[in-house]
Amino acid sequence: MICRKFEIELKKTMPDLLLDPDRAPAEARAHVEQCADCRGELAALEAAMSALDGWEGVEPSPFFDARMAARMREERSAPPAGWLARMRARLEMGSNRNLRPLVVGALALALMIGGGTYAGLEGFNSSPSVTPAAASPTVRDLQSLDENSQLFQQMDMLDQSDNGADTGSR
Ligand SMILES: [Zn+2]
Missing domain, CATH: 1.10.287 (Helix Hairpins)
Structure with missing residues (x-):
């Protein structure tokens, strides 16, 4: 069962609660402390975000820059x-x-x-x-x-x- 308060207002403040708790309303913070549903939602969001962080951390291949530079030179030579x-x-x-x-x-x-x-x-x-x-x-x-x-x-x-x-x- 999803918490009603979450549906009404916490959905919007979730990212703030996670990334910048000081910006989130004190009421929302207090609610999350005592509501298992909302804590669960917050944890799920956190997991999704750290998964994205890991994905963004993938390094391009060492040849990417060289290939990109060559491609740009080609483009520039015959625009x-x-x-x-x-x-x-x-x-x-x-x-x-x-x-x-x-x-x-x-x-x-x-x-x-x-x-x-x-x-x-x-x-x-x-x-x-x-x-x-x-x-x-x-x-x-x-x-x-x-x-x-x-x-x-x-x-x-x-x-x-x-x-x-x-x-x-x-
Ligand atoms: Zn709740």
Whole structure:
């Protein structure tokens, strides 16, 4: 049977009772002294914690540091390729690279249609001063799309230089 006081308040103060008894409320300390249930819980927690301490005490193998340093040097010597390759893999969402130009094309088309509609509406209002400002978001989007496609091309080139086996012409 679990002590009711434990369920209500001692559960929260258990770690304090164990690690920093001075911080735990005096009432909780006094209760644990006279309650077998709560003493049992405290002992179980203590056992779990010392088990964790033992686990954390495991030393890494002597070669770990050397391997880690070598791995870091590798990463540092070729950061753009690794980073771009990962980014590219993310953007492509898998290996379906045939879909990509289609998606970019559809986006460009949607932007052109949207921009055209917007410009047409502006024409009805006949306020020429607004038109350049209205066109600029579309222009900006198209420019960023263009930059994105350039990025994709660069990524493709990097990918091909990465592994000679995969020429990328499937
Ligand atoms: Zn109790």
